[in-house]
Amino acid sequence: MAHQETKSVDTEKIKEMLNQRKGTMKRFLSHCAHCSICAESCFLYMAHNKDPQYMPSYKVIHSLGKLYRKRGKVDRKFLMKIKGMVWRNCVLCGRCYCPIGVPIPSMITFTRNICRSQEVYPQLDETSSESWL
């Protein structure tokens, strides 16, 4: 984990990845009507006493949405923060339901790929020291 926290971030690589799917991803983000219907289809949201952090829309808007808003210019602290959002708060079961058809799991997957490109991913043998847990 120490390696994940100290390595520099290749913002150009993140920008390149964001640009590759900019059209579709930004369209999906803008299509979210904030209706919250996706919330109750998430078992983690229900299991965590309806904590808004577990709402599928929240997870996407505060991870991928912010990456686009910042145009990829993010630091490692930010990536470590969204790591919790896209790994701990989402198991990618693919059961989230959006009435408009926004493919939330594929957006989470994309965010994970961006994190992975910067060597940010769960360190499963060091869970006790993972700051995002």
Next chain:
Amino acid sequence: MIVAERKPFDEIKEMTKGFKKVLNVGCGGCTSICMAGGQREVGLLNEELKNAWAQEKASIQIDAFTIERQCNADFFKELDQIVKPYEAILSMACGAGVQFVADRYPNKPVFPALNTVFVGVDRDLGWFEENCRTCRECVLGETAGVCPLTRCAKSLFNGPCGGTSREGNCEVSKDTPCAWFEIYKRLKEQNRLENILKVKPAREWRNQTRGTLIQEAFKTRYAK
């Protein structure tokens, strides 16, 4: 969870022999959780392979890419683009994932870097134990939650045999607990000892053929 372990290094190295460009694909699912085929393990294996081939002065490019799950087509979008220039793929998924990758890229050789060992549980960090052989005829309700197929050395469905020691160990090894001794103890505790007297008929062993499962609610959706 599906549990896997890495194949012996020489076996993996031999698979990559003769190729100039190989892509090692990690899986973010079960094999990542059992610390056998996630992004970190892909990186470690690639370093070992690069060093080994460099020592033999062989020119080989081995790159890495990890997708969230190799057993679900939804996660292959980016890999579809990346995989094109590679001559061969090394997959660090379970056997199901390796086959899924091989089906998706039929013109490329796909090699398994892992051996899928069992369906099991996490006992502790890095310690996994087999608990299910997916036999499709679960008897755990009758055996107080102890699987005789997995945990009895002889996989007996009508036990115990005569090889149980007084301490409740198996004749195969003193360190192996007898599953049927465990079943007896638990059934006794639950006042359900009559279960052990029921003779279970011979099984159909349907898992000798390839399985497909469509949950009840989806049957009309996939009806042919």
